[in-house]
Amino acid sequence: MSLKSRRGARSILALASLATAALALSACSPAASGAGGSSITVTASTGTLTENFNPFSPTALPSTNGVIFEPLYWYNSASDAPPTPILATDFSWNDDGTELTVTTREGVKWSDGEDFTAADVAFTYNLVAETPELNTSGSAATAEAIDDTTVVLHFPEPSFMQEPSVLGNRGIVPEHIWKDVADPTTEVNSDAVGTGPFVLKEFTAQSYLLEKNEHYWDEGKPAIDKVRYVSLDSADAAAAALIAGKVDWMSSYLPDLEQLLKDHDNLSYVNTPALTTSIFTCSNAELGCTGPQTDPAVRQAIYHAINRDQLNQLAGGGFAGTSSPTMVIPGRDDDWISDPELATTPPSADADEASAILDAAGWVPGADGIREKNGERLSLTVQTVSGWSDYISLNDAMSQQLADVGIELNPVQLAWNEWNNNQMMGTFQLSLDSIGLQPSNNPYFVYNKWYATSQTLPVGESASAGNSSRYSNPIVDDAIHAAAVTIDEAAQKEQYATIQAEIDRDLPYIPIYVNSMLTEFNTDRATGWPTNDDKFALPATWKNWDNGIVLKELQPAK
Incomplete structure (x- = not known):
């Protein structure tokens, strides 16, 4: 699993492992580099690094966009x-x-x-x-x-x-x-020339070094001279390196984070929840989806039957934020929520409401307590990726919660490629994933990507544009189009009110919570990191554009 992932709880290594990780990093850490000037170390990923500083490439290394190349x-x-x-x-x-x-x-x-x-x-x-x-x-x-x-x-x-x-x-x-690049789709751009605060100095399969751009336009910045990105074997190794003082900036979920850091005054963290962990459903029978989840009543019952507070404690470490059935982020995006009743998801389960919905839809309890309708058991398979242990914990807990209302949930763990292919092709019933970051916080980008008919295809064809639920609703489509052709926010809000009412009823994506996005810092060598009180940028190490903002705001520690 990549360190950039917001998924996957990892255990903290023992002291012996901390020492091992410290030794492994000693050759590339700032203290051991022997280079003059201020320097910090950032975790880039796990595994071998593949050289790619092409700003057009979806697999460019984390520092490419924002640190070397800049947007308008x-x-x-x-x-x-x-x-x-x-x-x-x-x-x-x-x-x-x-x-x-x-x-x-x-x-x-x-x-x-x-x-x-x-x-x-x-x-x-x-x-x-x-x-x-x-x-x-x-x-x-x-x-x-x-x-x-x-x-x-x-x-x-x-x-x-x-x-x-x-x-x-x-x-x-x-x-x-x-203008002289033969093929911009395959160019790795080893000698990257950009306008950003740093330039590439050297690259290996284990780490790469960036140095201050002496021609940078923003006067006095950056104040840090060098940034080294390193690859480690696992998120556990990164955590160990952080504790050992060998890494200054990393983004990873760490269980018991506050307890872990309480004896380390030089370490801090910030939580920037922005990804709505959801149950993705293959919802549209007309486009080839099969299974009980194609019944909106089943999706509504699942929505009411899960206990989100319990799920946060069991799988989210207590760091997750409250989600909204509108799929915008409560707090940050309150102005875009049309109906106060849709502001947040229910924190606890309402088994009576879930059962009433299923009763009205004709799903009756069977001999074993699992509901059935027209000879079909209300049994559903939910997929997640092997190793995403927080999502695995979610599935285990939801299996028990849904059983209370007569829904059988069967979790399966798959390799990432198989999980992703199933979701794109529509060969799944339920899948755990996140509604992710978009170009801006305007809800248009969420609604267009995940709910527009134009963004999906029948089962068996890859819905790579985003709408893997195969959701199709002409009322939503018309409202998305109307919002796209105006910059009048009041007019957009009218359209979003329509969309929010429709998707709250249909629930092709069932929100659980806004997953934590934890980022950890070492202040021994640099200060000025984002804090929970001053989130001047989204500080995840993998976040394009924001990473350059963070790096150029840092100051060498005194």
């Missing part, structure tokens, strides 16, 4: 703040949403000393438009540089809601380098 604007997933200017200073739409005019920042240089201009921005978007394999966000933008600081992005139809993806989720590349 940065959207903070940890708050509801407006976008922060990075390589641009202003933007505006025309009235019908088909043109986006961007003013680029003056005085920026590439890390090789060449000037950055609007022509680089236009080149980047045109390269994506001309190379469909690079267009993972679905952007339809083409671009024209009007002068050195003005670029106009053109869209074939109203595209207001592409704004966060276009402005905030695209690393800008230098035309003078990339």
Whole structure:
């Protein structure tokens, strides 16, 4: 399992293992590097590192986007703040949403000393438009540089809601380098030239070193001279290295975290829950889904029968946040929730409500207590990935909770590839997964990706666009489209009210809780990390864009 995963509780190693991990890291830790200047170490992943600093690649290494390459604007997933200017200073739409005019920042240089201009921005978007394999966000933008600081992005139809993806989720590349790249889809970009706060110095299969970009445009930043990303054998090894003082920044779930860190004043953590752990259902019989979960009444009964407080304590370590049936994040996104009754999921089980729903739908208790209807047992298989131990704990607990209302839950553990293929192809009944981060906190991105008919396909075809539940509702589709063609938030909220009422009833994805996103820090070598009171960025080490914001705000410890 990757360290970036928000899933998978890991046990803490014994003291002997701590010593082993410390020795393994000694060759690459700041204290042992022998290099001058301030330096920190970050966990990159588990296993062997594969060199890839291509900002267009979905498998680029964690520091590529945000640390080496920058977007035009940065959207903070940890708050509801407006976008922060990075390589641009202003933007505006025309009235019908088909043109986006961007003013680029003056005085920026590439890390090789060449000037950055609007022509680089236009080149980047045109390269994506001309190379469909690079267009993972679905952007339809083409671009024209009007002068050195003005670029106009053109869209074939109203595209207001592409704004966060276009402005905030695209690393800008230098035309003078990339115009000569033979194949941008396979380029590993070993000599990466970017505008970000750090540049690549050296790479091995176990670690890579970044150094301060001496041409960086943001005066006085970064204050840290070097950042080394390391690969460790497991999340346990990373935890051991953190305790031993060999790693300064990591993102991993650690059981009993507060107890673990209480004797280490130099260690801290921040929790930024932003991923709604949910039961994904193959919900649509018309598109080929089979099983009791295609009955909305069954999905509603599951929603009411689970005890979320108990699940949080058993599987979430008590760090999980409250979810919402609207699938936005309570607290952060309250302004987008139309009905106060839909603000949060119920914390405890309501077995009477769940049973009443099943009774009304014709599911009657069988001789063994498991309900049945027309000869079909209310027995469901739920899949998760072997090794995701918090999700395995969820399944074990929910099996007992659902049995109380006559639902048999059969958990299975699969290799990640099989689990993912089943979910994409629709060959599953229930699956544990998360509704994840999007280009901005506007609910449009959640609703379009996971609920729009355009984002799914019949069972047997890969719903890689996101809607793996095969959900299809013309009322929801119309509301998503209406929200997409306006930047009037009041008008969008009207459409979201319609969507929220529909998905609360249909529940193709059944929310459990907002899973913890724990990130740990060592303050011996650097200070200025995000805190639970000041989440100035989403601090997960794997989070594109935010990682660069965190690194350039750090100060060497005194």
